[in-house]
Amino acid sequence: MRPREIVPGIYEVGAVDWDRRLFDSLIPLPDGTSYNSYLIKGSEKTVLVDSVDPTMESILLNNLSQLELASIDYVICHHAEQDHAGTIPKILEMYPEAKVITSPKCKGMLEDLLNIEPERFITVADKETISLGDRTLEFIHTPWVHWPETMVTYLKEDNILFSCDFFGSHLATTDQYWHDAEHVFEGAKRYFAEIMMPFRNIIAKNLTKLKDYQIDYIAPSHGPLYDCPGCILEAYDRWVLDEPKNIVVLPYVSMHGSTRIMVEHLVIALSQRGVTVKQFDLTVTDIGKLAEALVDAATIVIGTPTILAGPHPAVAYAAILANALRPTTKFASIIGSYGWGGKTVETIAAAIPNLKVEILDPVLCKGLPKQADLEALDALANAIAQKHKEAGFK
Numbered sequence: 474m475r476p477r478e479i480v481p482g483i484y485e486v487g488a489v490d491w492d493r494r495l496f497d498s499l500i501p502l503p504d505g506t507s508y509n510s511y512l513i514k515g516s517e518k519t520v521l522v523d524s525v526d527p528t529m530e531s532i533l534l535n536n537l538s539q540l541e542l543a544s545i546d547y548v549i550c551h552h553a554e555q556d557h558a559g560t561i562p563k564i565l566e567m568y569p570e571a572k573v574i575t576s577p578k579c580k581g582m583l584e585d586l587l588n589i590e591p592e593r594f595i596t597v598a599d600k601e602t603i604s605l606g607d608r609t610l611e612f613i614h615t616p617w618v619h620w621p622e623t624m625v626t627y628l629k630e631d632n633i634l635f636s637c638d639f640f641g642s643h644l645a646t647t648d649q650y651w652h653d654a655e656h657v658f659e660g661a662k663r664y665f666a667e668i669m670m671p672f673r674n675i676i677a678k679n680l681t682k683l684k685d686y687q688i689d690y691i692a693p694s695h696g697p698l699y700d701c702p703g704c705i706l707e708a709y710d711r712w713v714l715d716e717p718k719n720i721v722v723l724p725y726v727s728m729h730g731s732t733r734i735m736v737e738h739l740v741i742a743l744s745q746r747g748v749t750v751k752q753f754d755l756t757v758t759d760i761g762k763l764a765e766a767l768v769d770a771a772t773i774v775i776g777t778p779t780i781l782a783g784p785h786p787a788v789a790y791a792a793i794l795a796n797a798l799r800p801t802t803k804f805a806s807i808i809g810s811y812g813w814g815g816k817t818v819e820t821i822a823a824a825i826p827n828l829k830v831e832i833l834d835p836v837l838c839k840g841l842p843k844q845a846d847l848e849a850l851d852a853l854a855n856a857i858a859q860k861h862k863e864a865g866f867k
Contacts (some may be wrong), residue, residue, distance in 0.1 A: 475611025475648055476536045479690065479698065480631050482514040484607075486521075486536035488529035488572040491645045496556075496667060500667050501761050504660060508556055509636060509694045512537065513628065515605025518546040521571075522626065522635050523694055533560055534567075547595070547603070549610075551637035552623045553582035554592035555694035556643040557694055561831060562587055562637050574603065576614055579622035597624075615639060615679040617672040638668065639679070640705045642696030646675050651697045655705070659765075660696060661705060666764040667714050671799045677713045680706070717771035719866040721857060724753040724763055725776025726785040729843050731810035736776045738847055739808060748861060755787040756828035760794065767800040771866045773830075775821055779811035780838075783820040792824040799827050804860055810842070833857065 476484040489512035494502050496586040508525035510533055519542060525533045525550075537545075550558050561583070565571055573580075573589065577596045583589045597603070609629040612687070616623060617621040618639045626635040642660035669676055691699040699705050701821045704760035721743055727733035751766045767773070773795060777788040783793070797803075806830060807818050818835050833856050838846040 474532065474536070474647075476512070476539055478502070479511075479633070479692065483514045483628075483631065483759065484536075484540065484691075485649070485698075486510050486512045486533060486540070487523075488525050488532035489645050489647075490526070490529060496643065499641075502643050503759065503761075504643065504674060506643040506695055509692065509696075511692055512540060512542075513605065513608065515608040516603075517604070517606030518607060519544060519591055520547045520549060520574075520610070521545050521564060522549045522692075523551055523557045523637060524548070524564060524596070526556040527559040527817075530560045530563055534563070537800050539823050544750060545570060545571045547597065549626055549635070549651040550579060551622060551625060551694070553579050553586055554620065555586070557637060558583060562589060562593075565593055566613045566715075574612070576622050576624045579624070582620075582622055598719050599624075602629075604769070613682060615682070617675045618679055619668050619672060627686055627688075632687050633681070633692055634686065634688045635768040636700070637694045638778060639693065640691050640699065640709065641660065643692040644696040646697055648697050650700045651704070656783050657697060658704075658708065661708065662712065662768060663761050663765045665696070665709070666768045666798065667761055670712075670764070670768060671797060673801070675714050676709070680709060693755060712768055717866055718749070718769045719751045719861045720751060720766070720770045720863065721749070721772045721774055721795065722751050722753070722763070722766045722802075723774045723776060724755050724758065724788070724791045726755050726778065726787050727776070728778045728780070728785070731838070732776050732778050732808070735808050735810070735836065735838070735842050735850060738842070739774065739854060743857060746858035748852055748854070748858050750799075753793055755785075763791065764794070764798055767798060769793060770800060770802050771864070772804040772806070772833075773802050774806045774808060774829075774853075774857075777807070777809040777817060777821070779809065779815040779817050782815035784809075784817045787835075788806045789820070790826060792821050796825045796827045802828055802830055802863065803835055804857065805830040806855070806857075808837070808850065810840060812840065833860070
């Protein structure tokens with residue numbers, strides 16, 4: 474991929490990673506990703522905005538070489554994670570006069586993670602500016618988007634927000650802008666769910682900080698750019714601030730079919746009562762899809778068999794993940810089967826303390842579900858539908 478101009482003197486110089494399928498040894502990447510880096514030429518100073526993952530170092534360096542730069546004066550590091558910062562040591566080696574501009578907290582992280590010498594840094598306060606001659610950079614601290622040190626940069630004369638992980642999407646694409654709106658929107662929502670949702674409350678404050686800026690372009694660190702920034706800003710407002718919807722997310726595992734029968738019965742019962750259900754078999758589920766579904770869900774119902782006196786390990790993992798993501802889910806319940814006993818309900822309830830949910834009566838059956846168990850599932854469906862109606866979820 475060659476350098477691409479956004480506006481005169483500002484270029485994309487990052488890399489597209491078509492083949493990466495796992496991020497942080499945790500997050501599936503069905504559509505690959507990109508590591509976006511940007512080069513800004515001012516009349517007096519030249520700036521590199523973020524770098525790329527070390528695996529893509531050669532692409533960044535080749536792109537920079539095509540621009541025939543006399544120097545790089547500054548390297549902005551918005552976020553210390555290696556997919557953005559990992560190639561900075563190489564840039565500093567190639568351009569010994571360059572200084573790293575970052576937040577005070579990020580400076581300490583980069584010293585720890587990448588062994589960058591303290592004298593190579595310029596730390597900037599919130600709303601501090603630096604002139605490039607004919608262009609002015611303003612640095613806006615946006616902590617917990619998604620680490621404590623993160624910030625974004627606003628280029629005043631061109632109304633460009635360089636947002637790093639904020640508003641990103643894990644997508645490998647040749648499109649410079651988000652022209653495939655449906656695909657990019659889904660990628661951005663999934664990205665929000667997996668990475669940003671745990672920090673929903675502070676992200677709301679960071680969104681408020683951006684309200685007074687005239688933004689014509691958003692240039693994130695992953696995925697395509699936004700030349701209609703209102704689209705993604707409005708989406709974030711909804712994901713952060715809206716009430717949950719009339720949706721039940723139902724992740725489950727069934728070892729010998731009993732739990733599966735219960736899941737199928739409950740799904741039909743809920744749908745008959747006007748509740749949307751999103752069902753996930755955890756043995757084959759893309760965990761990112763589950764995270765995305767949790768953004769809007771009013772209720773989570775966990776289905777599990779009992780194994781070694783507790784929930785199936787895949788179910789325990791999903792419960793821990795949901796607890797870490799902290800969706801605005803309001804209600805939860807547990808259904809499943811057992812052979813002779815156990816503490817499935819207690820174990821799952823203990824795994825989700827961050828979910829501020831009302832626990833609705835679980836339905837556990839011994840062996841195959843009997844008529845009384847199916848009637849209990851109907852009662853659970855009634856309770857969920859009634860709770861959603863009383864809360865006004867649509």
